[in-house]
Amino acid sequence: MAIIKKVGFVGTGIMGAPMARNIAQSGFQVSVYNRTAEKANPLKEFGIKIAKSIPELAKDSDIVITMVSDTPDVLEVIEGPNGIAQNLAAGSTIIDMSTVSPSATKELSSRLSSIGLSMLDAPVSGGSWGAEQGTLAIMVGGDEAVLSQCLPVLESMGQRITHMGPNGMGQTTKLVNQILVAGTLSAVAEAMVFAAAHGSDLEKTIDAVGAGAAGSWQLSNLGPRMINGDFAPGFMIKLQQKDLRLVLEAGSVSNVPLAVTALSKEWLGIAESLGASEEGTQAIIKSVEKLAGVVARRPNSSN
Amino acid sequence: MAIIKKVGFVGTGIMGAPMARNIAQSGFQVSVYNRTAEKANPLKEFGIKIAKSIPELAKDSDIVITMVSDTPDVLEVIEGPNGIAQNLAAGSTIIDMSTVSPSATKELSSRLSSIGLSMLDAPVSGGSWGAEQGTLAIMVGGDEAVLSQCLPVLESMGQRITHMGPNGMGQTTKLVNQILVAGTLSAVAEAMVFAAAHGSDLEKTIDAVGAGAAGSWQLSNLGPRMINGDFAPGFMIKLQQKDLRLVLEAGSVSNVPLAVTALSKEWLGIAESLGASEEGTQAIIKSVEKLAGVVARRPNSSN
Numbered sequence: 225m226a227i228i229k230k231v232g233f234v235g236t237g238i239m240g241a242p243m244a245r246n247i248a249q250s251g252f253q254v255s256v257y258n259r260t261a262e263k264a265n266p267l268k269e270f271g272i273k274i275a276k277s278i279p280e281l282a283k284d285s286d287i288v289i290t291m292v293s294d295t296p297d298v299l300e301v302i303e304g305p306n307g308i309a310q311n312l313a314a315g316s317t318i319i320d321m322s323t324v325s326p327s328a329t330k331e332l333s334s335r336l337s338s339i340g341l342s343m344l345d346a347p348v349s350g351g352s353w354g355a356e357q358g359t360l361a362i363m364v365g366g367d368e369a370v371l372s373q374c375l376p377v378l379e380s381m382g383q384r385i386t387h388m389g390p391n392g393m394g395q396t397t398k399l400v401n402q403i404l405v406a407g408t409l410s411a412v413a414e415a416m417v418f419a420a421a422h423g424s425d426l427e428k429t430i431d432a433v434g435a436g437a438a439g440s441w442q443l444s445n446l447g448p449r450m451i452n453g454d455f456a457p458g459f460m461i462k463l464q465q466k467d468l469r470l471v472l473e474a475g476s477v478s479n480v481p482l483a484v485t486a487l488s489k490e491w492l493g494i495a496e497s498l499g500a501s502e503e504g505t506q507a508i509i510k511s512v513e514k515l516a517g518v519v520a521r522r523p524n525s526s527n
Numbered sequence: 528m529a530i531i532k533k534v535g536f537v538g539t540g541i542m543g544a545p546m547a548r549n550i551a552q553s554g555f556q557v558s559v560y561n562r563t564a565e566k567a568n569p570l571k572e573f574g575i576k577i578a579k580s581i582p583e584l585a586k587d588s589d590i591v592i593t594m595v596s597d598t599p600d601v602l603e604v605i606e607g608p609n610g611i612a613q614n615l616a617a618g619s620t621i622i623d624m625s626t627v628s629p630s631a632t633k634e635l636s637s638r639l640s641s642i643g644l645s646m647l648d649a650p651v652s653g654g655s656w657g658a659e660q661g662t663l664a665i666m667v668g669g670d671e672a673v674l675s676q677c678l679p680v681l682e683s684m685g686q687r688i689t690h691m692g693p694n695g696m697g698q699t700t701k702l703v704n705q706i707l708v709a710g711t712l713s714a715v716a717e718a719m720v721f722a723a724a725h726g727s728d729l730e731k732t733i734d735a736v737g738a739g740a741a742g743s744w745q746l747s748n749l750g751p752r753m754i755n756g757d758f759a760p761g762f763m764i765k766l767q768q769k770d771l772r773l774v775l776e777a778g779s780v781s782n783v784p785l786a787v788t789a790l791s792k793e794w795l796g797i798a799e800s801l802g803a804s805e806e807g808t809q810a811i812i813k814s815v816e817k818l819a820g821v822v823a824r825r826p827n828s829s830n
Contacts, residue, residue, distance in 0.1 A: 400721055440707070479724070
């Protein structure tokens, strides 16, 4: 396996754009492809080349990274007509960093292997804030030697890179991550509205309970945004809904009763019905507020 | 208000005993009363006096702390016949560190005030581990001047002592704490069983996701106990069930829809039906395991 110099990147959305930028800033030659080409244009100033098509991108890359929305998108850009697979040199690697179905990932990697291509599933956690800062957690499934070869590229985007096992196990770990994120977030929303309804000082409450057994990343990072009415997306509700659909589908196959996870998806669904689909997941609080008839935000908040 | 020298302590259970010991070891003269007197005997070796009755304890104390199970117990030891209130010198303070109803606390403090007694509600978070180490978080409701006077005593038991507002607000904050703890714990249990059912390495999973957006005290501290089959109580399920009953009662009065909290109480209730009532709250995983038909514990675990 040769040293990687040229990295192709498909999908330059809210996550993909800063990830591609970080790869370029680590010294790799990066070219990107995005379905809506104009969205990729701001990346030019970082020395990134904008490819006109996936074949053009794949033919000019040592490895290709995909960061798209859902399972069908991954299958389309990799295996579709004019896809990555038929245009990438044999022996190369595709790294899918999207969050998609673990079982579809396992099958895809097996098909790619049969045509001489390696694959890593390497979904991330940390949201657009983590993507911007290059501090994403990356959960990797696939061959360990392939991971070693790709590590310098992954290290340009993230800090905690864990090899979880064979293909599919990166995606499985990401779904575990989303179960934890969803249930914890729901608890934070219920807690903040309860506190507000009972006359608590919400900032003081987060301080008082956040350092102990009630503490979590969700409380420390999204609690203050909830009570300040800051619903800018680090991670959009509609994308968490897609991830939780994958979680519940997988849990349904394995018969794991994900009651709190399913209910958390409902809380997020109510927020979507209130117009918060493209807001950050912290906007889940709008659901609880609506049903309680209480707003858990400080009177001087901006929103 | 005079300097506090003599502290009476009612209720020397799994939490109260180490709390009373820490007060004594900070230099206060401590006497204790426990309904089952023998349980208090081991405290003698720390220079603690065992009182034969509440009146004997109250007459010999500058302040009295109560650490009992539920609202009726607090009302009984404070206002019952031969209770603390009728035996404590006027101008003294009662600190209730039990977790009980915020509204009952507010009413109790008002009645005590009318007979010349001050009260603080000062429930704690951190479980028996925090009680042993003197690292409890303490959430205080009541008069700020009274809190200042009692601070040296509270500091002997805890690290983060926050004044939340008037009487009742300490208890309200504790209920907020329990909403957060319960929902986060449920998410950890569902995540661990999902991970096990999908063939994940559970220790590696906790490491991979624990430092990011999925991270929580519950995951870092109780996740490893779950997967090691260590169900020794830091905080017993039956006591969390009592606290969650208080949460749901209060939420019902204020019309806050605590869906995930209620469901978490159900998960804990299933664990109780499986015999885990006096185990630690991490035994919630037994419920998810039972329904999934999967055991999320490592093969070499002891239990």
